[in-house]
Amino acid sequence: MDEILGKIYCWFEAIFGQNFGEYLWGYNCETQDYSGQNIFNSIGLIAIGISFVFVIAYYYLPLWGFNHPRTNRWWNWVIILLLTGVINLFIGYSWTINDFLNGNIGDCLMYTRDSDGNIFSQLIFQKDCWLFGLSNFFVSTILFTVFTYMFKWWSPNCKHSHILSLIYKF
């Protein structure tokens, strides 16, 4: 059960890489087990929370133009979707870059070493933090879409405003 979020993120493992994925699973190089923090769960829960809040806000919150006849076009929904994704992209990036720069990613995940202990190759780079941010973008947009279908039905102004409504039109 505690691996569900990690498994969802691992649909995108090809983007951020296997070793980076192991770090996110909480692999601890000192003990050779998964005793570290499962970052997938932490970031996944934040992504769920943000997506949920933005969906509820878009469909029901009578503030800042949400839940208003003027914002019930499909592209309004897309803007909020992208906004959710971008916020989660930065959350994924900032969380992991912090660990990367502080040396919190285990040596066994970061490098391949030769028999003398010298670094043979690096396995995790700064760009992987961006790529994980991108994966978080995708996951949060999926969550946003799911929440849209769960909660849009009772919205007085925007229940038909989502990307699929555009497809239905055609």
Place this chain on the structure above:
Amino acid sequence: MKMKCYCIILIILILTSCQSEFTLFKEKATTFANSDNYIDEKEYQILLDEISCSDERDFKQFKNIQGVIDSSKVVTYLLKQFKLTKADIWQPITNLKQKTININVYIENSGSMDGYVKGVTEFEQAVYNYLTDIKISKFTDSLNLFYINSDIIPQGSDISDFIEKLDPTIFKNKGGSRGTTDISNLLKSVLTETKPNEISILVTDGIFSPGVGKDAEQYLVNQQIGIKSSMADYLDKYPNSAVVIYQLSSKFDGWYYNREDSRTKINEERPYYLWIIGKTDLINDLILKVPENKFKGSGVQNVFSITGGPKSVDYAVKMGSGKFDLDKKEPKTTIENLKKETKGQQNSARFSVNANLSGFLLSDNYLRDISNYELNNKDFALTICNSVSNNFGYTHQLNFESGSVHKGVISVKLKTLIPQWVEDINDSIGSIPVNGKTYGIKYQIHGIYEAFTISNNYYTEIKIKIN
């Protein structure tokens, strides 16, 4: 619209701009390390205080599961972050209790050994140098020297005096029955004298001398059974014991006695043997302090070593050694979703396992020889290499590769085998001196082997589950 932008910027700023306690810790460590390239006791304590006072998750890397700071992890981090050596970081002293270990050295002084001690020989050099190395390595502070034939004759503990007196005349004058060599009894005497915190070193030519009119074949078999029985009794008392036999070579100028005790004068290189008997961990320590490559003279030609088994060893699947996931609950021993990997022309499923095989006193050659391993799944090909440098003590990497994906348990056993050199160096007839061979040596080694392998014939088993 402006309001939205402010909100986004605010969220991003909140998420990225906080300076954590860990960042402050890092800054302090950098200041300490860069000021004089040395982290002294006071600075080290300040860093420890920073770690202990914070619950921030970045500090978890320095603590064990109970949340106690692990000093070695702090040092490892500092070494990784800064250009420092271990000497540049003050570390708490751990009081290691010194063990007192006795070493008893027995040199066989039967008539057949005279040729090794006539004049200055490699035999004397090798024994003198080895015993001196043991003494100066501080491995033991009690080195007792003995001659051995039918009796054990104490010779004090002065190594140089002992070596100077290695001479055929003195051999003869020291007494005991020098006429025949009953190796089974010799070994029994040595084993009886070897107590748990002791190591016995026996130096012998290893030649059986059945005597006139005896059935040599029957004699050798009986000797083998006698050796097996003595060794088995010893193992019963001290199960964590081990035997290491170094085969050495030296100039031999003297009488060679054949199986019927008729003698031939020879002047040539002859093999002789240095047996080490005692607790496995003690012998391991001894070998680490005085390795076989330190032997003077012709050096160690061959090694036979044996310990009781099976013993569990520390091993773990190597992350990234193939296309698979580690099981989250048992990542050391279980893998999931093993898939074929396509690299160039290769199209195979593979994974590697790191293992610490240092506890068996086996040579690297033995451990890297795949014929010494037994795999339960013939579809997997096994290769072995040395592990890359690691903090876990892993010595060898076992690489598994298969053309198809299998599920189930892959088991590999490190077998207890007698090396081929034992057969090669054995003189099975014993009527004339055969250059470089010893009459009946294989019966001695087989006797030891059978005692150790009475209930199993493997040192350890490594099991990997593929789900």
